[in-house]
Amino acid sequence: MTTHSASIYLDLYDQHAALLASRSNAVMNERRADARARLAQYGLPTSRIERYKYTDAAAAFAPDYGVNLHRVCSVSDPYKTYRCSVPNLSAVLRFVVGDVVMPAAPTAVLPEGLRLYSFAEAAAADDAALLARYYDRLARESTDGVSALNTLLTQDGLVVHLAAGTHLKSPLQIVNISAADLDMLSSRRLLIVAEAGASADILICDHSAGEHQYVSTEVIEVFAGEGSHVGLYTLEETHTTNRRFCHTFVEQAANSHVQMGSVALTSGLSRSTTDVVLRAAGARYDGVAAVIADAAEHIDHNVLVRHAAEGCQSDMLYKYVLDGDSLGAFAGKVLVEEGAQQTLSQMTNANLCVSPTARALSQPMLEIYADDVQCNHGSTIGRLDDAALFYLRQRGIAEAEARLLLQHAFINDVLQRIPVGILRERLAMLVERRFRGDLRCSGCALL
Amino acid sequence: MLEIRNLHAAVEGKEILRGVNLTIGDGEVHVLMGPNGSGKSTLSNVLVGHPKYEVTEGSVTFNGKDLLALSPEDRSHEGIFMSFQAPIEIPGVSMTNFMRAAVNAKRAYYGQEPLAATEFLKLLREKRKLVGLDAHFMSRGVNEGFSGGERKRNEIFQMAVLEPTFSILDETDSGLDVDALRIVADGFNQLRTAKTSAMVITHYQRMLDYLRPDFVHVLVDGRIVKNGTAQLGYDIEEKGFDWIKDEIAQ
Numbered sequence: 186m187t188t189h190s191a192s193i194y195l196d197l198y199d200q201h202a203a204l205l206a207s208r209s210n211a212v213m214n215e216r217r218a219d220a221r222a223r224l225a226q227y228g229l230p231t232s233r234i235e236r237y238k239y240t241d242a243a244a245a246f247a248p249d250y251g252v253n254l255h256r257v258c259s260v261s262d263p264y265k266t267y268r269c270s271v272p273n274l275s276a277v278l279r280f281v282v283g284d285v286v287m288p289a290a291p292t293a294v295l296p297e298g299l300r301l302y303s304f305a306e307a308a309a310a311d312d313a314a315l316l317a318r319y320y321d322r323l324a325r326e327s328t329d330g331v332s333a334l335n336t337l338l339t340q341d342g343l344v345v346h347l348a349a350g351t352h353l354k355s356p357l358q359i360v361n362i363s364a365a366d367l368d369m370l371s372s373r374r375l376l377i378v379a380e381a382g383a384s385a386d387i388l389i390c391d392h393s394a395g396e397h398q399y400v401s402t403e404v405i406e407v408f409a410g411e412g413s414h415v416g417l418y419t420l421e422e423t424h425t426t427n428r429r430f431c432h433t434f435v436e437q438a439a440n441s442h443v444q445m446g447s448v449a450l451t452s453g454l455s456r457s458t459t460d461v462v463l464r465a466a467g468a469r470y471d472g473v474a475a476v477i478a479d480a481a482e483h484i485d486h487n488v489l490v491r492h493a494a495e496g497c498q499s500d501m502l503y504k505y506v507l508d509g510d511s512l513g514a515f516a517g518k519v520l521v522e523e524g525a526q527q528t529l530s531q532m533t534n535a536n537l538c539v540s541p542t543a544r545a546l547s548q549p550m551l552e553i554y555a556d557d558v559q560c561n562h563g564s565t566i567g568r569l570d571d572a573a574l575f576y577l578r579q580r581g582i583a584e585a586e587a588r589l590l591l592q593h594a595f596i597n598d599v600l601q602r603i604p605v606g607i608l609r610e611r612l613a614m615l616v617e618r619r620f621r622g623d624l625r626c627s628g629c630a631l632l
Numbered sequence: 633m634l635e636i637r638n639l640h641a642a643v644e645g646k647e648i649l650r651g652v653n654l655t656i657g658d659g660e661v662h663v664l665m666g667p668n669g670s671g672k673s674t675l676s677n678v679l680v681g682h683p684k685y686e687v688t689e690g691s692v693t694f695n696g697k698d699l700l701a702l703s704p705e706d707r708s709h710e711g712i713f714m715s716f717q718a719p720i721e722i723p724g725v726s727m728t729n730f731m732r733a734a735v736n737a738k739r740a741y742y743g744q745e746p747l748a749a750t751e752f753l754k755l756l757r758e759k760r761k762l763v764g765l766d767a768h769f770m771s772r773g774v775n776e777g778f779s780g781g782e783r784k785r786n787e788i789f790q791m792a793v794l795e796p797t798f799s800i801l802d803e804t805d806s807g808l809d810v811d812a813l814r815i816v817a818d819g820f821n822q823l824r825t826a827k828t829s830a831m832v833i834t835h836y837q838r839m840l841d842y843l844r845p846d847f848v849h850v851l852v853d854g855r856i857v858k859n860g861t862a863q864l865g866y867d868i869e870e871k872g873f874d875w876i877k878d879e880i881a882q
Contacts, residue, residue: 571683573722576774579680580734580790581708581741590733594724594773 190246191228191330194370195221197252198337204254209340210304212316213374219325220336227330239514239546240456240485242331245428250370250400252338258282259364260394264290277301277357279343282364284371284401286341298351298383304341304374315346319378323406323434329458332432335372335402342374347383349410356386356416356608363393363401363427373403379413381438386416386605391452393423400428407433409441411465418446418608420615421455425480428454439465439494446603447474447486448612450619454483461490463497463525472501475599475612477592477619478511478543485514492525495555501532504599506592507543518550521558528558536566537595539588589620633658633829634679634699634798639690640854641678647688648674650854656798659826661843663865664833666851667873672833673717675851676800679831680714681707694798708734709741713796715787717803717833722774727786730774731756731793738794759792763819781812788819795823801832805839817842837869850876 198205198221206214229246230237260266263280264287277295280287286303295301300312307316324332343359361373379385393399409415421429429452435443449455461470476484490499505513515534536545547564569591577587596616603609634656641649648671656662666672678685679692681704692699694710702710722730735755736746747755756770763785775783784804791799801820805813817839820830832843840848840862848865850858852873857880858864868876 570720570722572720575682575704576716576720576722577725577730577733578704579708579714579716580730580794581705581737582730582733583705583737584703586733586737590725590729591722594722597724 190243191224191334193249194246194334194338195225201254205338205340208254208256210307210316212313212320213304213339216321216325216336220333223328223333224330224337227328227333229330229334236329236458236487236516239516240454240483242430242456245400245430245454246334246370248368248398250368250398251365252370253283253285253365256285256340258285258287259366260362263287263360263362279359281343281359281361281373283362283369284340284373286343296351296353298348299353299357299385300344300346300348301357302344304344307344312344315378316344316376319376319406319408321406323436323460324404324432327432327434327460329432331402331430332404335374335404335432338370339372339374339404342376345375345377345385345387347379347385347413349380349382351380351383351385353385356388356605358388358390360390360392361401361403363391363399363423364395365397365399366395368398369400371399371401373401375403375405377405377407377415377417379409379415381410382412383410384414386608387418388608389417389419391419391421391423391429393427396424396426398426399424401430403429403431405431405433407435407443409435409437409443409468411438412440413438414442416444416446416605418603418612419448420612421447421449421452422615423452425451425453425482427452430456430458432458433460435459435461435470437461437463437465437468437470440467442469442471444471444473444604448616449474449476449478449484450615452482452484456485457487459486459488461488461499463490463492463494463499465494466496468494469498471499471602472503473599473602474503475596475616476503476505476513477596477616478505478513479508480511481509482511484511486517488517490519490530492519492521492528492530495524495526495528497525498529499532500530502599502602503534504596505536505545506539506596507536507545508539510540510542512544512546514546515564516548516550517562518552519560519562521551521553521555521560523554525555526557528555528560530558530560532562534564535595536564537592538566538568539592593617593620633695635693637691639675639678639692640688641674642686642688643674643684648854649678651690652851652854652856654849654856656829656831658829660847661824661830661832661845663840663843663845663848663862664831664851665835665848665865665868670851671854672851673802676714676802676831676833679800680704680712705737706741708794709738711797712800713791713794713798714800715784715791715802715804717806719775719783719787721776721778723776725774727770727772727774728756731790734790734794755793759789762792762822763789764815765789780807781809784808784812784816785819788816792819792823797828799828799830801830801834803833803835805834805836810838813838814842837866840865840869852877852880
């Protein structure tokens with residue numbers, strides 16, 4: 186069913202298909218016809234669609250946003266203007282401004298075994314073969330109209346390829362900056378392929394500059410080869426005028442380990458959809474999220490983990506601290522397919538509503554078609570503990586500070602699950618500053 | 633130090649304190665006894681400003697200041713400390729961070745700079761020794777995984793760190809074995825000076841033995857009905873409260 190907002194973008198595509206194609210990698214162009222058909226078929230999801238019942242995507246896309254067809258970039262050299270509060274986090278850094286992938290810094294030297302390039306830069310035969318093999322392979326199976334829209338309009342993206350056995354010592358950092366001189370839709374794309382035994386941690390920072398209405402779609406596809414490890418962490422620190430739709434697809438081979446960590450500090454509307462398939466025995470997926478929202482922020486995590494093989498594990502901990510009139514939504518489903526025996530799974534969603542008007546919606550689900558499994562799920566929604574608050578105040582800690590300590594304590598165990606020390610410390614610092622109200626993209630921001 | 637005059641207080645609309653009068657001078661230890669439900673814990677909670685308790689009449693003056701006008705945190709800065717009857721567990725807030733926040737809040741109240749990290753750790757080390765609390769407790773969440781006895785020792789430890797002038801011990805002895813009680817009471821006694829006072833709620837003679845209070849008061853139905861010395865406490869231990877109730881009835 187084509188929704189009204191989908192038809193805006195279908196028309197836009199039809200008018201500019203040739204221009205889009207002329208500026209994009211061939212492999213992206215090859216997938217557009219299929220994406221167009223899927224968007225036309227499914228439309229942009231309204232809240233009547235089960236997986237979107239907490240977020241009306243069609244409404245979010247209804248304004249007629251501009252698309253950067255002419256690849257204008259409003260930030261000339263982010264490598265010079267970008268300031269990071271924790272130096273030496275990453276030796277490998279790439280910027281994406283809007284949906285324009287910036288060239289690497291001239292001084293950048295990639296560790297051996299790592300290839301990091303934009304689709305536009307994919308010149309070598311090996312690169313082209315990799316794109317042809319993996320691009321849109323998971324996303325194309327989805328009935329999600331937002332990811333179809335992304336495939337329809339995306340013009341460039343980043344590829345992270347880790348050769349077999351490669352071990353990245355420090356995290357790789359990708360910084361997305363929503364910057365535009367007018368209301369804008371950007372379509373970002375990231376492809377991560379970790380070959381057998383490779384290991385890397387990747388931090389994606391989402392920031393914004395300017396206060397225009399901004400909607401971004403991002404499709405991330407992760408292929409974790411046998412015995413590989415991929416840590417994929419997202420820090421969201423944008424603006425209340427931002428609307429973000431990020432859909433991550435993960436496919437894991439035998440004995441692979443993927444950890445996804447999401448820290449949401451500021452945004453307007455943020456919807457993260459995660460589809461994980463544990464394809465072969467011994468694969469393990471960990472998902473953690475720390476959400477801090479206030480004012481009218483709307484944060485929605487929707488997770489589907491498919492246990493498609495025996496002896497796999499998944500463990501999810503999603504925690505929300507909701508203040509003001511914010512809304513935090515979580516829907517997670519663990520699907521244990523037939524034959525996926527010895528599955529171990531745990532899914533927890535905990536919400537702290539700090540203000541009387543904050544709302545938490547929680548829906549953890551299990552669907553099991555195997556009989557020898559251990560699966561747990563649960564959710565809690567609560568308020569700050571008055572007794573704990575008073576205990577702290579009796580010891581001289583002012584009420585505001587006591588509330589802050591308790592909120593930080595609530596979210597802290599999510600951060601403790603992030604195994605990369607420097608990343609954990611940096612995120613913990615940003616979370617603390619966010620609670621103290623002195624963070625506005627200042628942790629890592631454009632000067 | 634502390635003057636309570638005609639204090640009336642209610643919880644959820646129900647009047648519990650019905651005209652309490654009590655004066656506590658510098659360096660004095662007062663023991664408050666009374667049957668269950670007589671208002672002992674209510675009096676403690678009113679003094680520390682628990683928001684659940686509503687003062688409906690009366691006054692409390694602490695070192696010349698109107699105590700009831702102060703927030704709970706300012707009462708703490710002014711020198712009031714309560715050892716809670718059932719110290720709560722606060723997972724995720726480490727003891728070290730908790731104590732640092734408390735110490736520095738008090739210093740800020742008196743216009744002092746935050747304590748340097750080394751000085752602060754030294755202070756914790758010294759005070760831990762007083763109640764025999766191991767270092768590893770400091771990295772745990774507040775009372776997280778602490779036994780009943782450890783929680784009570786932790787209360788006295790916090791008292792030692794914050795150095796209050798007036799402490800309320802609300803059944804700090806309950807649930808403690810003989811050894812733990814001695815550690816807690818010894819810790820408390822070491823903190824006593826000519827300038828510090830305390831109000832101790834207890835049901836047990838052992839606590840009287842250790843603390844050697846100056847005065848004992850009996851609270852019945854929201855009023856102090858009898859005053860005496862430590863001997864009054866021993867009499868109650870032996871005979872219960874009924875004889876006092878009979879006295880009032882007459």
